[in-house]
Amino acid sequence: xxxxxxxxxxxxxxxxxxxxxxxxxxxxxxxxxxxxxxxxxxxxxxxxxxxxxxxxxxxxxxxxxxxxxxxxxxxxxxxxxxxxxxxxxxxxxxxxxxxxxxxxxxxxxxxxxxxxxxxxxxxxxxxxxxxxxxxxxxxxxxxxxxxxxxxxxxxxxxxxxxxxxxxxxxxxxxxxxxxxxxxxxxxxxxxxxxxxxxxxxxxxxxxxxxxxxxxxxxxxxxxxxxxxxxxxxxxxxxxxxxxxxxxxxxxxxxxxxxxxxxxxxxxxxxxxxxxxxxxxxxxxxxxxxxxxxxxxxxxxxxxxxxxxxxxxxxxxxxxxxxxxxxxxxxxxxxxxxxxxxxxxxxxxxxxxxxxxxxxxxxxxxxxxxxxxxxxxxxxxxxxxxxxxxxxxxxxxxxxxxxxxxxxxxxxxxxxxxxxxxxxxxxxxxxxxxxxxxxxxxxxxxxxxxxxxxxxxxxxxxxxxxxxxxxxxxxxxxxxxxxxxxxxxxxxxxx
Amino acid sequence: xxxxxxxxxxxxxxxxxxxxxxxxxxxxxxxxxxxxxxxxxxxxxxxxxxxxxxxxxxxxxxxxxxxxxxxxxxxxxxxxxxxxxxxxxxxxxxxxxxxxxxxxxxxxxxxxxxxxxxxxxxxxxxxxxxxxxxxxxxxxxxxxxxxxxxxxxxxxxxxxxxxxxxxxxxxxxxxxxxxxxxxxxxxxxxxxxxxxxxxxxxxxxxxxxxxxxxxxxxxxxxxxxxxxxxxxxxxxxxxxxxxxxxxxxxxxxxxxxxxxxxxxxxxxxx
Numbered sequence: 001x002x003x004x005x006x007x008x009x010x011x012x013x014x015x016x017x018x019x020x021x022x023x024x025x026x027x028x029x030x031x032x033x034x035x036x037x038x039x040x041x042x043x044x045x046x047x048x049x050x051x052x053x054x055x056x057x058x059x060x061x062x063x064x065x066x067x068x069x070x071x072x073x074x075x076x077x078x079x080x081x082x083x084x085x086x087x088x089x090x091x092x093x094x095x096x097x098x099x100x101x102x103x104x105x106x107x108x109x110x111x112x113x114x115x116x117x118x119x120x121x122x123x124x125x126x127x128x129x130x131x132x133x134x135x136x137x138x139x140x141x142x143x144x145x146x147x148x149x150x151x152x153x154x155x156x157x158x159x160x161x162x163x164x165x166x167x168x169x170x171x172x173x174x175x176x177x178x179x180x181x182x183x184x185x186x187x188x189x190x191x192x193x194x195x196x197x198x199x200x201x202x203x204x205x206x207x208x209x210x211x212x213x214x215x216x217x218x219x220x221x222x223x224x225x226x227x228x229x230x231x232x233x234x235x236x237x238x239x240x241x242x243x244x245x246x247x248x249x250x251x252x253x254x255x256x257x258x259x260x261x262x263x264x265x266x267x268x269x270x271x272x273x274x275x276x277x278x279x280x281x282x283x284x285x286x287x288x289x290x291x292x293x294x295x296x297x298x299x300x301x302x303x304x305x306x307x308x309x310x311x312x313x314x315x316x317x318x319x320x321x322x323x324x325x326x327x328x329x330x331x332x333x334x335x336x337x338x339x340x341x342x343x344x345x346x347x348x349x350x351x352x353x354x355x356x357x358x359x360x361x362x363x364x365x366x367x368x369x370x371x372x373x374x375x376x377x378x379x380x381x382x383x384x385x386x387x388x389x390x391x392x393x394x395x396x397x398x399x400x401x402x403x404x405x406x407x408x409x410x411x412x413x414x415x416x417x418x419x420x421x422x423x424x425x426x427x428x429x430x431x432x433x434x435x436x437x438x439x440x441x442x443x444x445x446x447x448x449x450x451x452x453x454x455x456x457x458x459x460x461x462x463x464x465x466x467x468x469x470x471x472x473x474x475x476x477x478x479x480x481x482x483x484x485x486x487x488x489x490x491x492x493x494x
Numbered sequence: 495x496x497x498x499x500x501x502x503x504x505x506x507x508x509x510x511x512x513x514x515x516x517x518x519x520x521x522x523x524x525x526x527x528x529x530x531x532x533x534x535x536x537x538x539x540x541x542x543x544x545x546x547x548x549x550x551x552x553x554x555x556x557x558x559x560x561x562x563x564x565x566x567x568x569x570x571x572x573x574x575x576x577x578x579x580x581x582x583x584x585x586x587x588x589x590x591x592x593x594x595x596x597x598x599x600x601x602x603x604x605x606x607x608x609x610x611x612x613x614x615x616x617x618x619x620x621x622x623x624x625x626x627x628x629x630x631x632x633x634x635x636x637x638x639x640x641x642x643x644x645x646x647x648x649x650x651x652x653x654x655x656x657x658x659x660x661x662x663x664x665x666x667x668x669x670x671x672x673x674x675x676x677x678x679x680x681x682x683x684x685x686x687x688x689x690x691x692x693x694x695x696x697x698x699x700x701x702x703x704x705x706x707x708x709x710x711x712x713x714x715x716x717x718x719x720x721x722x723x724x725x726x727x728x729x730x731x732x733x734x735x736x737x738x739x740x741x742x743x744x745x746x747x748x749x750x751x752x753x754x755x756x757x758x759x760x761x762x763x764x
Contacts (some may be wrong), residue, residue: 274544305739320554
């Protein structure tokens with residue numbers, strides 16, 4: 001649950017590219033075409049960049065930091081004693097996405113999110129996709145992320161993942177890949193909103209010179225989405241609350257930010273209790289009922305009576321009450337099965353099975369070590385691949401082949417052979433670059449994109465999302481825990 | 495056979511709780527091997543309970559007894575008519591398919607010892623395998639109420655070669671799952687053979703056989719359930735099948751008493 005550090009990515013350059021800048025880099029530059037000309041969407045940005053002085057940009061950078069410090073946007077780095085709270089570096093140069101590019105992404109994301117919610121409904125009901133032989137039963141029901149207790153239950157609107165952060169990378173003009181679906185409790189949306197606010201404050205003229213699609217309606221849309229999935233027991237306007245694990249959670253800022261923006265209470269488990277089939281929060285003026293709980297607490301900590309009995313972060317009886325229709329938990333417990341790394345490889349099949357359509361957005365090619373042929377290929381090409389443990393997250397238990405030592409490669413070979421079904425492998429990806437402010441002017445740096453999707457009475461996708469940027473020269477790791485920063489993302493309107 | 499059950503769960507605290515939540519799976523189902531004649535669960539607040547049928551087919555009542563108190567009593571009582579089906583509970587109604595009962599859970603995980611015992615029991619017919627397993631566990635693991643506790647795993651109990659019905663059931667379930675046979679945990683009541691009244695809160699395992707559905711195996715006693723068994727709740731393990739799960743806020747030290755009295759009911763009652 002590290003803010004912005006979830007989903008450590010296979011974003012390493014292939015060994016060949018590393019350190020050798022003489023060769024033309026094999027990366028897609030989002031601002032410049034191969035012939036050096038500026039792509040139309042970036043024209044005004046390029047002109048503006050040419051007019052900025054180094055000192056002027058340095059001052060703006062300081063001003064930006066002051067803004068973020070005042071807003072209190074920091075993130076906690078676990079195991080970092082010297083400074084537990086740090087600012088995530090902010091890159092002054094916005095990333096631009098052309099209108100037609102965004103329309104393509106939007107269609108692809110919507111298709112994917114719709115299909116994954118249908119998949120969740122199916123595997124927690126009749127399991128048609130398993131009966132049809134399109135996905136192995138054991139991969140689903142034997143998976144740690146599958147929650148048997150959810151079977152036979154219809155969540156309001158049949159929606160499981162209401163708040164989604166789809167991680168997308170680009171490797172070419174028309175080459176977009178979904179890296180991770182993040183269907184549980186994705187974070188980062190507060191950075192998207194604050195980055196926009198900072199840019200409008202720092203560079204009002206540049207902003208005004210573009211027709212940028214707005215993002216600031218996100219909290220309102222989140223509210224509408226949550227209200228649209230009120231439980232059957234709710235007969236009037238639903239009351240919402242945001243459940244946080246507390247101030248020591250790395251994303252606590254975001255939890256409090258979102259509650260504040262929506263105008264709802266931010267609560268912890270100890271503020272909540274159940275009485276006669278209703279969930280209540282304690283307030284200064286007595287108890288108030290809660291109908292929809294946007295929880296930022298992991299499944300296993302939600303209810304000590306249903307899951308981990310040692311959890312003090314949840315509410316005793318919450319899961320029973322949810323199943324009895326007395327409250328809606330958002331996102332639903334058990335959604336993790338649909339963004340499990342072993343299931344990921346089947347997402348193209350999942351899309352075809354439920355929508356009858358070909359996937360619009362591609363998956364990163366994924367080798368499943370559970371399948372003998374694919375496992376052979378992985379073992380033969382270990383030094384070129386990124387190997388991930390299927391249930392791991394945040395970069396734990398993974399091997400980055402091109403950067404691994406002989407000993408590490410040997411260790412992983414042994415691990416894979418011992419328990420093949422525990423591993424998948426993917427090729428390294430050449431992430432696209434965007435211009436970044438690097439002190440000595442601007443230079444291309446690698447980026448990814450996390451658009452935020454809301455699923456309720458309808459699907460609402462905020463144009464753009466959070467762009468993460470690897471600020472270190474040559475680095476392809478965009479994680480904030482490893483020197484990654486963020487930048488504002490401008491989707492241009494026609 | 496008519497069986498009368500009186501099942502009392504009593505909590506007493508050194509300091510009063512200010513809030514209590516009870517998740518109850520105390521409602522025996524009617525099915526192939528039993529029919530509920532009458533059944534009541536008495537606990538303050540039961541009329542306002544949130545109710546649903548869980549994924550395993552258990553009726554659940556989430557009860558919040560009103561007020562602050564230093565004690566709480568839950569009494570489930572009624573009469574069940576049982577039929578001897580040679581242990582067959584049949585095709586019970588639940589949302590989870592048998593394949594889910596192949597999942598290794600923490601309590602039912604197996605050691606190489608359990609695995610080699612399981613493999614030695616394998617026979618061409620699934621039913622034979624299961625009976626072999628029943629005999630092997632009954633022979634290997636002695637009944638001993640002092641050796642284990644509520645959180646003992648199958649691995650620990652098998653290593654100690656002793657335990658109570660919960661441990662026998664967990665070992666049976668773990669071993670069956672290793673062999674690819676869906677198996678689940680059942681809690682219920684047992685009227686001990688040759689007695690007309692006994693104290694018996696019991697647990698055993700059920701395994702799935704395609705032609706027959708779910709079949710009970712009581713490895714603690716080395717038999718399949720007879721008409722002296724009443725099924726109460728099922729789950730993946732003792733945790734998910736627990737008839738009473740409670741949480742008290744603000745309470746002092748807890749003293750928990752569970753008493754079950756099972757009687758052969760007078761046939762005149764029918």
